[in-house]
Amino acid sequence: MAPTELALAATTTAASPPPPHFVLVPLVAQGHIIPMVDLARLLAARGARATVVTTPLNAARLRGVAERAARAGLPLELAELPFPPPGSGLPRDCQNADMVAENGQFLPLFFALRELAGPFDAYVRALAPRPSCIISDWCCPWAAGVASSLGIPRLFFHGPSCFFALCEILAADHGLLEVIAAAGDEERHLVPGMPVPVTVTKAAPPGLFCYPGTELLRHEAMEAMRTADGAVLNSFSGLEAEFVARYEAALGKPVWTLGPLSLSNRDESEVAGGGGRQAITAWLDGQAPGSVVYASFGTVARKHPKQLFEVGHGLEDSGAPFVWVVKESEAAAPEVGEWLAALEARVAGRGLVVRGWAPQLAVLSHRAVGGFVTHCGWNSLLEAVAHGVPVVTWPHFSDQFINERLVVDVLGVGVPVGVTAPVFILDDESEPVARGDVARAVAALMGGGEEADERRRKAKEYGEKARRAMEEGGSSYENLTRLIESFTRSEVEEH
Numbered sequence: 121m122a123p124t125e126l127a128l129a130a131t132t133t134a135a136s137p138p139p140p141h142f143v144l145v146p147l148v149a150q151g152h153i154i155p156m157v158d159l160a161r162l163l164a165a166r167g168a169r170a171t172v173v174t175t176p177l178n179a180a181r182l183r184g185v186a187e188r189a190a191r192a193g194l195p196l197e198l199a200e201l202p203f204p205p206p207g208s209g210l211p212r213d214c215q216n217a218d219m220v221a222e223n224g225q226f227l228p229l230f231f232a233l234r235e236l237a238g239p240f241d242a243y244v245r246a247l248a249p250r251p252s253c254i255i256s257d258w259c260c261p262w263a264a265g266v267a268s269s270l271g272i273p274r275l276f277f278h279g280p281s282c283f284f285a286l287c288e289i290l291a292a293d294h295g296l297l298e299v300i301a302a303a304g305d306e307e308r309h310l311v312p313g314m315p316v317p318v319t320v321t322k323a324a325p326p327g328l329f330c331y332p333g334t335e336l337l338r339h340e341a342m343e344a345m346r347t348a349d350g351a352v353l354n355s356f357s358g359l360e361a362e363f364v365a366r367y368e369a370a371l372g373k374p375v376w377t378l379g380p381l382s383l384s385n386r387d388e389s390e391v392a393g394g395g396g397r398q399a400i401t402a403w404l405d406g407q408a409p410g411s412v413v414y415a416s417f418g419t420v421a422r423k424h425p426k427q428l429f430e431v432g433h434g435l436e437d438s439g440a441p442f443v444w445v446v447k448e449s450e451a452a453a454p455e456v457g458e459w460l461a462a463l464e465a466r467v468a469g470r471g472l473v474v475r476g477w478a479p480q481l482a483v484l485s486h487r488a489v490g491g492f493v494t495h496c497g498w499n500s501l502l503e504a505v506a507h508g509v510p511v512v513t514w515p516h517f518s519d520q521f522i523n524e525r526l527v528v529d530v531l532g533v534g535v536p537v538g539v540t541a542p543v544f545i546l547d548d549e550s551e552p553v554a555r556g557d558v559a560r561a562v563a564a565l566m567g568g569g570e571e572a573d574e575r576r577r578k579a580k581e582y583g584e585k586a587r588r589a590m591e592e593g594g595s596s597y598e599n600l601t602r603l604i605e606s607f608t609r610s611e612v613e614e615h
Contacts, residue, residue, distance in 0.1 A: 358585030410490030434558020508583025
């Protein structure tokens with residue numbers, strides 16, 4: 121190579137910025153881990169380096185993801201922090217919200233997570249060079265102090281809908297959270313400043329940390345959001361453009377919508393693998409297009425046998441073919457096992473009961489599926505939207521009630537089952553949703569008529585917008601490009 125060419129090559133190399141390194145810190149709950157892992161994989165696929173920081177048992181669950189990324193040449197890594205801390209009172213294996221055995225363990229879990237700040241600080245200080253950016257879950261405010269003390273830019277990942285995020289910040293700005301805390305359980309409050317009317321109650325508040333004993337957690341979470349350099353949302357402009365614009369204005373920081381993140385998951389072994397996938401797919405292959413309703417209620421909330429019986433009878437009475445996912449912990453009760461066997465015998469050929477886990481993305485993307493009975497967790501709702509599937513809404517807690525208002529009242533793609541009170545782990549005292557209400561909602565969703573046809577039309581339209589958002593040139597694709605570029609520029613400026 122000639123001297124001039126050598127000099128040019130050296131100049132070009134010197135000017136090439138190193139890829140930015142994003143450290144992602146999800147809350148230890150599947151509904152929070154899954155989208156942040158999808159984001160990490162997406163960042164790695166676009167040339168950035170990504171590390172997901174979590175606890176040992178959650179890291180073990182993600183080992184296959186990291187190994188597949190490595191085989192594909194993607195710079196995606198896992199980092200483990202020790203948990204639970206001594207003296208937390210938590211069982212050693214209680215490292216994820218789906219491992220919580222009773223309602224009383226949720227609060228100790230969140231307070232124990234605050235103790236991860238020390239190990240996380242030590243981990244980040246040992247990195248050379250320091251990360252370009254920390255992206256921490258909005259429910260992990262303990263990461264904020266670490267980023268601040270080390271001078272590392274930090275974004276917060278807000279897992280629920282932007283509609284919920286806007287409700288939350290407006291409620292906080294107007295002192296509504298304190299008003300709700302002092303009010304009666306069923307007293308209704310209008311969220312000020314929302315572009316559409318939204319009423320909330322103490323039982324179904326505009327925030328996760330709005331329950332007795334969570335005041336400190338709420339203060340820390342809101343402060344961490346206020347001091348962040350911006351927000352990342354699992355949504356897209358074609359779905360929530362007005363709410364994103366208002367949220368960005370209320371937050372006073374950049375907001376990047378990068379979703380639906382589930383559409384970035386093209387690994388067939390994850391999309392369609394496990395959970396008896398072959399048997400489920402074979403069963404769906406034998407059903408008419410758009411005829412099947414899929415029922416699944418997330419990973420955290422668990423139903424008492426009396427509620428399971430009402431769900432099963434309601435699905436049976438609806439007349440629609442169905443796939444129903446029952447958690448292993450729910451099916452373990454002897455009376456439930458016997459009852460499920462009898463139900464399966466009655467609905468043979470028309471109903472499929474899946475015990476444990478089902479490949480939800482593969483199910484929702486199957487041509488036979490035309491409806492989804494969901495707990496209204498944002499991941500599930502967005503997966504339904506991304507595949508053009510309308511929903512029956514059955515919220516359990518937290519953001520799910522406000523997510524329900526979005527899909528029913530604003531987007532027009534949902535039918536409510538009629539739940540008004542939150543449920544984490546259903547106890548004997550809770551009044552179950554009646555089978556008649558389940559059957560009515562499913563029949564309305566899956567039946568004919570102008571309203572049902574309009575829901576299906578809107579759902580399909582949002583599904584098309586979702587796919588376009590994630591394609592090259594789409595809104596979410598371009599937002600991710602700008603996000604990576606902004607931290608690539610930061611690396612160049614520092615050097």
